[in-house]
Amino acid sequence: MALGKDYATQECSIASALEVIGERWTLLVIRDAFYGVRRYNDFLVHLGIPRAVLAARLQALTAQGILEKRRYQESPPRDEYVLTDRGIALWPTLRALGLWGREHLTHVRLRFFRHADCGTELGPYGECPACGTVVPVPDVEVLPGPGLNPDPADPVSRALLKPKRLLEPVTIDPV
Numbered sequence: 001m002a003l004g005k006d007y008a009t010q011e012c013s014i015a016s017a018l019e020v021i022g023e024r025w026t027l028l029v030i031r032d033a034f035y036g037v038r039r040y041n042d043f044l045v046h047l048g049i050p051r052a053v054l055a056a057r058l059q060a061l062t063a064q065g066i067l068e069k070r071r072y073q074e075s076p077p078r079d080e081y082v083l084t085d086r087g088i089a090l091w092p093t094l095r096a097l098g099l100w101g102r103e104h105l106t107h108v109r110l111r112f113f114r115h116a117d118c119g120t121e122l123g124p125y126g127e128c129p130a131c132g133t134v135v136p137v138p139d140v141e142v143l144p145g146p147g148l149n150p151d152p153a154d155p156v157s158r159a160l161l162k163p164k165r166l167l168e169p170v171t172i173d174p175v
């Protein structure tokens with residue numbers, strides 16, 4: 001029997017959230033948006049995702065108000081996709097999933113997250129142990145960890161070898 005496409009019998013808020021973010025690739029698109037990926041081609045090369053799937057996910061996330069489409073070039077017309085406040089509110093979810101995956105599955109540290117203002121690594125709840133505050137997403141800096149490939153093939157991964165703040169657009173070096 002084929003799986004149904006929704007959780008019609010569930011009133012649980014986790015089920016409601018999964019209706020929006022539970023499809024394959026969706027959370028990885030959102031993860032990349034936190035890393036500052038905004039453009040279709042950059043998502044494409046970084047994720048290695050089929051084109052039609054990426055287009056569908058971007059469309060769905062925009063329709064759900066998680067990403068906002070912004071025109072950055074008129075001719076030819078080109079749009080980029082930027083997280084809304086509703087999307088940024090998913091940060092603790094991604095953070096918790098990443099920690100769980102590392103502790104229980106991969107045991108490899110690919111990236112660090114630290115408080116940009118003071119350089120202290122974030123605690124498990126996204127807090128800065130030194131400042132005693134939950135760090136706002138734009139003040140979180142992402143850095144490569146020891147498990148990360150130091151010489152990746154795609155330009156987005158290369159851009160992410162340098163420390164950068166979340167949400168700030170990735171700077172892709174021209175090839």
Ligand SMILES: [Zn+2]
Nearest residue numbers: 115118128131
């Ligand atoms: Zn701090």
